[in-house]
């Protein structure tokens with residue numbers, strides 16, 4: 001690990017209040033000199049420890065918990081006590097602990113938020129307090145907030161409305177900004193907008209800690225979101241604002257309203273699209289083709305699915321197809337069947353993705369809804385993507401049918417968490433006799449089949465947003481443009497072991513995630529400059545900026561600030 005700036009940091013906290021500051025606390029790692037200077041004598045036991053020693057003890061404590069949710073609670077406690085140690089531990093056991101602090105276990109933590117609640121973290125901005133948002137933002141003691149993840153908790157992963165429990169996902173995502181993308185935890189802020197909940201279980205739960213009221217909607221909701229965004233702009237004009245897990249109904253309108261007003265993106269629409277596109281470019285290369293050669297069927301035509309589809313179409317155009325050619329290769333199926341232009345109630349963001357019924361062959365001409373199976377039987381897709389949040393819908397029949405027309409089908413059941421996955425990788429590998437190229441949204445163990453080991457790529461936004469954050473911070477980008485997202489996909493695809501060397505995983509190993517984030521940050525920054533969203537600087541300066549922005553979990557030396 002390289003090192004952060006090593007100069008002693010003057011701080012104004014000492015004694016018990018210093019130990020209570022999770023960003024500054026070092027526990028028994030405070031040196032003799034610091035103990036003296038910062039009035040810690042007697043508050044700590046004799047032995048001065050290194051972070052390695054502390055991490056050994058902490059890992060042993062972690063390992064004593066048998067359930068995943070208890071492990072999650074333990075790690076969150078550590079995060080609230082000593083953030084440097086938390087990130088040190090996480091970084092040392094990333095593959096093991098990422099699923100605990102993030103997808104899938106974070107889903108359960110959101111569902112059970114009020115039950116497992118320990119200590120305050122982040123900001124809760126509730127609708128009844130709408131007149132005081134400026135004041136609430138002023139209560140944040142962090143001097144510089146550079147990345148915010150905000151949710152209104154209405155569509156947490158595939159788990160629906162979790163009310164204020166949604167802040168769990170904001171916390172989890174920001175932990176990844178730090179451990180994967182080197183964004184200092186001192187610069188991050190999780191926020192939940194409490195606009196009520198329609199989850200009956202929460203409304204009837206005496207322990208629920210949020211505003212017990214049905215969700216506000218329509219103009220009241222819009223006005224509230226607007227007050228929030230304007231207050232953020234005023235308080236932290238250069239912040240990167242990540243919208244997370246808003247409902248399908250609100251995600252696109254909110255993004256469209258604010259994407260030119262503040263540096264922001266929607267992780268579920270754009271982050272998912274970016275990582276999926278990167279994975280698909282890599283998968284196409286792995287089977288010796290380009291993306292333009294693929295025929296793609298989606299199950300799930302929500303904001304996330306349509307966001308991915310549009311990004312794929314943009315890329316196919318860059319690879320030389322016309323818009324019409326690209327659109328003719330992408331098919332969206334949702335619970336009403338294949339999306340066609342004669343259907344009533346097509347949503348705005350779906351309209352351009354509906355196939356022209358008149359342009360399809362006889363199989364699509366009856367008035368009945370066209371099922372996923374029927375679509376696969378007739379379209380002969382080479383790529384199948386699941387973003388339906390409905391488990392098990394990629395059935396054996398569908399997968400075998402797909403494989404009968406395509407030697408190396410690319411199959412991506414992306415729904416999260418694990419309980420929502422459209423098919424399990426082991427089945428996909430079995431049903432296709434080992435031929436499928438598989439990527440999932442949640443983490444899965446490698447599959448052993450016929451004496452071979454198949455690593456399962458986790459096509460999750462976590463490959464992308466930390467790198468985007470690092471890049472945006474490095475060049476202080478004013479916007480997140482489509483060009484920047486496209487650059488992030490390409491950077492990821494270029495690092496695919498399977499595409500490069502025809503062996504190994506489709507996506508880079510998690511142990512290389514810092515390298516991946518740096519590479520993405522570099523290309524994203526370049527694209528920001530090319531889009532006019534950031535000042536131009538030389539490659540060397542850019543690399544220096546990325547490196548100097550990268551925070552490592554190491555203790556700094558403190559001295560008491562002179563009054």
Ligand SMILES: O=C([O-])CC(=O)C(=O)O
Nearest residue numbers: 103157158268416460461
């Ligand atoms: O958090 C994840 O694992 C991916 C994501 O954004 C979602 O499913 O909403």
Ligand SMILES: [Mg+2]
Nearest residue numbers: 157244245268
């Ligand atoms: Mg999400």
